[in-house]
Each structure stands twice: as structure tokens, then as C-alpha cells.
Amino acid sequence: MSRAWQQRIGFGGLAALTLIVILPILFVIGNIIAQGLGAISLEFIFAMPRAGMRAGGIFPAIVGTILLTLGTALFAIPFGVGGAIYLSEYARDTPFTRAIRLALINLAGIPSIVYGLFGLGLFVLFFQFDTSLLAGSLTLALMTLPVIISASEEALRAVPIEFRAVNASLGGTRWQGIRRIVLPQALPGIITGVILGLLRAAGETAPILFTVAAFYLPRLPQSPFDQTMALPYHLYIISTQVPDMPLEIQAGTALVLLTLTLSLNLTATLLRRYFRKRRQW
Template sequence: MKPQTKQKIAFTCLGLAAVVVIIPVIVIFVILIDKGISAINWQFLSTMPRMGMRAGGIYPAIMGTVYLVSGTILVALPLGVLAAIYLVEYAKRNWWTRMIEIAIVNLAGVPSVVYGLFGMGFFVIFFKFGASILAGSLTLAIMILPVIITASKEALMSVPHSFREASLALGVSKWQTIRCVVLPNALPGILTGTILGISRAAGETAPILFTVAAFYLPRLPKSIFDQCMALPYHLYVLSTQVPNVKESLQYGTALVLVGMIFLLNLVAIIIRSHMRSKKQW
């Protein structure tokens, strides 16, 4: 075979592989929009479900997901960033640091349903939080910690060493150097990673299944110790647990969930491109 022919075959295979990646994304969006867009209106987004979820809106599920995501950020962001700062700036290269790093990698590989069971055993039962926004947020936070730590570490390590040296050589303490030079320059990367982690947390069903999600709760939670509805679980319920639900209701819910995650990812992309255009070292 001629080299040119071989090259053509190789290019075709590579191109096909790329197309295969795009197809499911397009198909998912087309189906969701096609079947779900008719259900979406202001009432659907802003009212309580009625008639055993067969009618009305999904307002409490949207708000529940917002609460859970907020709680998750509140816990996971500081914890993850502080851990990453410790690992990058302070930890020495020894077995202890390696242990922490191995733990983080393993944490990332744990299936989400196991996080759900862990959250139920640890937060719901052991700490007696009950099935609550608190327990759910903590469970989701632990699940996305590896994502945030890894992204933050990358971001911190990408800040040039010369910035740190310059600052230290001006008689600035290490902590002040981290606060005033390293963190501001790492922040866009940290935020991008966090948002990607958060968007994963927003879509997960298994971790909230046993820790917070309410089957049918047509009111908003009053405190962090209340249960709440959440979009992914609501979708699961509509699709499998409630008979005779209009199809458009199911697809509409899915569309709202995917739309929210898409928006989060869009914010991450905007931050990242903004950061790239500003970064000049």
C-alpha cells in the first residue's frame, strides 16, 4: 500500500472517532429539546408539583438542587483549596504526602452510589443529621473534593516559581506570598475546576438518594436539616416510580437539569478563556 493511502485511512479513522464523540451529545440535546420544550414555561419552572407530580411545576426540585449545589460549594471549595495549597506549597516529598495523594486518587475512583451509602452511614445516622440538605451537601462535597483538589493543585503549580521567589526576596512571608501572589494568579484555574466539579454534583442521583432527596415534597425546605427535592432524583422518580406521567414532563425536567449543568460549564469556559487572554507569562 502506498504511504499516501495509508495516511488517508488513518485520517479517516481519526475523523470518524471525533464524529462519534459528537453524535451522542447532539442526539441527547435534540431529543430533549424535541420532546421536552413543550413542557417548559414559566409556570413549570416556578410552581409546585400537583396531582402526585403528574401536573404542575418542578420549582421545589430546582430550588433543592440550587440549595444542594450551594451547600456543596460552601464545604468543598475552601476544604479543597486549602488542601491543595498544603500539598503544593508546604508538603515535603515524603511517604505521608504520597499517602494523601493516593487517597485523593482513590477517592476520585469510588462509585457515586458508595458515596451515597457512606453519606447515609456517616452523616445521616452516625452524626444524626437525618436525611437533610446538610447531609446531602456534605456527601456531594466529599464526592467532588478530588476534582477540586486536583484542579487547584494544577492551577497553583502553573503559577511560575519566579513569582514566588520575587515576592520572598522582598521580605514577604510565605503565607503572604501565597495569599497575594500565588492565589490571585491561580484563582481562575481553581474556579474552573470547582465549577466542573459542581456541575457533576448537580447531576448525581446516587449520593443524594439516601441522604437528602425527598420523593414528593411540594414545599420549600425551611432549614438545612430539612429534606428537599432535587432535579436528578425527581427525574428518576418521574421516569420509573409514577405511572401515567406525561412524557413531556419527564423530558422537560431532564432539559432543565441539562440546561443548568450546561450553564455552569459555560461559566467555566468563559472564565477559562478570559484567563487565557489575560495570562501573558
């Protein structure tokens, strides 16, 4: 067999494999759109649920998920980015920092239900936040931290070491170099990492199960110490716990959740593309 044919067959095989990977995704999204689009209406999005959630809207769940994501961002971004700056710019290679890195890798692999239980123990019971937006956001933030830290550290390390040297040679302190050169250059990567982390938080069910999510609460949370409904948990409930639930409402809820997360994803992609165009090194 000629080398050209080997090449063609190789490429063809790889293309087929790629297609096989993409097909289920397209099928899932297509299926949800086909079955759920009929449920989408202004009422569905902006009204409270009625009739044991079999009618009305999912407004509190949407608001709950948005608030939880914002709450997660509030806690995860300062700690995550701060930790990444420390690890990338200040920490020397000591047993201590190696232990931190090892912990981060392992934290990223912990099942989300374990975070849920941990959040229940620490935030809900020990700190007595009860099941609340605060406890849920903190739990989700914990789960998101490893993602944000590793992505941000990666982005910081990608900034050429030379810029730090130039800053030092001009009499700048390390922090001045970070604030004026390194951080702005690393920002696109950091933003992408943050959004990907939040994306995961927005779609998680297990960590909010014991820490914030309400089964049925047809009103909006009034304070950080309130419970709230949330889309992933709501979807789980109406898919498994409520008899005679119209399929359309399940698919419609899934579609709303999917739209929220995919639009976050799209934002990340657009931001990355925008910044990459402006980056020159």
C-alpha cells in the first residue's frame, strides 16, 4: 500500500472517530430542543411553579441558579486567582508548595457528592449557615477552586519570564510587575478558567443537594441565608420524584439549564478569541 493511501485511510479513520464523538452530543442537544421547545414561554421562564410543579414556570429555579453561580464567583475568584498568583509568582519549590499542588490535583478528582457532604458538615452544621445560598455558594466555590487555580496558574506561567526580569531591572517590586504586566497578560486565560469552573458549578446537583436546594419553594430568596430552588436539582426532582410530570416540562427545564451553561461557555470562547487577537507574544 502506498504511503499516500496509508495517509488517506489514517485521516479517514480519525475523521470517523471524531464524528462518532460528536454525534451523541448533537443527538442529546437536538432531542432536548425538540422535546422541550414547546414548553418554553414567557410564563415558563418568569412564573412560579404551580400544581405540584406540573404547571406554571421555573422562575425561582432560574434565579436560584444564577444567584448560586454569582455567589460561587464571589468566593471562588478572589481565593482562586489569589492562590494562583501565590503559587506561580511567589512560592518557591518547597515540600509545602508541593503538598499544596498535590492537594489541588486530588481535590479536582473528588466526586461532587463528597463536596456536598463536606459542605453540609462545615457550612450548614458547624458554621450554622443552615441550608442557604451562602452555604451552597461556599460549597460550590470549594469545588470550583482547583479548576480556577490550575487554569489561572497555567495562564500566569505562560507569560514570558523576561517581562518579570525587565520589571525587576527597572527597579519594580515583584508585585508591581504582577499587577502591571503579568496579570493583564494572563487575564484571558484566567477568565476562561474562571468561566469553565463556574460552568461546572452552575450545572452541579450533588453539592447543592444538602446545602441550599429547596424541593419546592415558589418564591425568590430574600437573603443569603434563604434556601432556593436551583435548575439542576429541580430537574432531578421533576424527573424522578413527581408522578405524572409532563415530559415537555422536564425537557424544557433541561433546555433552559443547557442554554444558561452554553451561553456561559460561549462567553468564555468569545472572550478568549477577543483577547487572543490582541495578544502579541
